[in-house]
Amino acid sequence: MTPRRVRDTVLRVEGESPYDVVVGHDLSERLPQMLGVSVQRVAVVFSDALAELVRPVLDSLAAAYDVMVLPIPDGERAKKAAVAASCWEALGDAGFTRSDAIVTFGGGATTDLGGFVAATWLRGVRVVHVPTTLLAMVDAAVGGKTGINTRSGKNLVGAFHEPAGVLCDLSLLRSLPRPELVAGLGEVVKCGFIADPVILDLVEDHDVDTLTADSPVLRELVERAVGVKVDVVTADLRETGGTGSHPGREVLNYGHTMGHAIERTENYRIRHGEAVAIGCVYVAELAARAGTLAPDLVDRHRSAFASVGLPTTYSKAAFDDLLRAMKVDKKSRGSQLRFVVLADLAVPTVLAGPSVADLRDAYAAIGGRR
Structure with a gap:
């Protein structure tokens, strides 16, 4: 007998732009709902160390959207102005519009950098976070803070940009060191x-x-x-x-x-x-x-x-x-x-x-x- 799936937990973040944080297992099928029906193109920002882990997400999105990939360095090395600029240039070259959306897939550094790119491109485009670490699930992915580091300190440059949703897929923690x-x-x-x-x-x-x-x-x-x-x-x-x-x-x-x-x-x-x-x-x-x-x-x-x-x-x-x-x-x-x-x-x-x-x-x- 197939075990009954435990019900997903949905926590609602109220405010100017309400959104859901979903906690459960195998949540990728919820991505299209969070992205919305008007989105045609999705840019996926992910750590280059997660190229294999992100593949099922890319394949799932490709069935419904035009998908572009934006691999970035792993960890805090991603949170630099030069990395954000490279993402902006890629979005510009692709003609990325305000009706398109970004998905971040990775740890807190990826969420911070990808969220910052979403906040600043065309003064704000839709973003959904798929955190892959425990730290990102309970911290960086929720709350709308985005940012990059400078030589003077951590997260000194950033913006508030609430996501359209957050998927805390506990299944992704199975591969976490x-x-x-x-x-x-x-x-x-x-x-x-x-x-x-x-x-x-x-x-x-x-x-x-x-x-x-x-x-x-x-x-x-x-x-x-x-x-x-x-x-x-x-x-x-x-x-x-x-x-x-x-x-x-x-x-x-x-x-x-x-x-x-x-x-x-x-x-x-x-x-x-x-x-x-x-x-x-x-x-x-x-x-x-x-x-x-x-x-x-x-x-x-x-x-x-x-x-x-x-x-x-x-x-x-x-x-x-x-x-x-x-x-x-x-x-x-x-x-x-x-x-x-x-x-x-x-x-x-x-x-x-x-x-x-x-x-x-x-x-x-x-x-x-x-």
């Missing part, structure tokens, strides 16, 4: 601390080795993490601020100020989710020194990230180098650093202008060099 899946859990655990503590219970109660592409627990973690992001971006799409003391969309950058600084000093050789895990532990230590977070929650940061195999210490860079990198963080205001911190579990707030002494001490607490 294990270290990449574990790294993606960094963003998942982060969501547990900022909004949904059930996520923490799930990762603490299950062995990380059981979290596979076909695991019901991993599926629930994806759905919960996506749900956190959907709620946040629905309330504050363009990061203009939350209500009361809540940071609004900035809350999604929990752990990212230090995390991005580590990525930059490592020349992006460290995985994003690993850097975020370290950054979350760092900011928990910083919040403790500022008097907003109890020691037991600092300890839980360490234990929760460690339970899924993520790093919680860092010592490869000098503090002053990281401080310079943090000062170009997008949340900074003038010369003042701002950090999303916790006042309690799932109670985020903003810490503005912490002392250099506290910043330095928090780095020492995660094993760093003063």
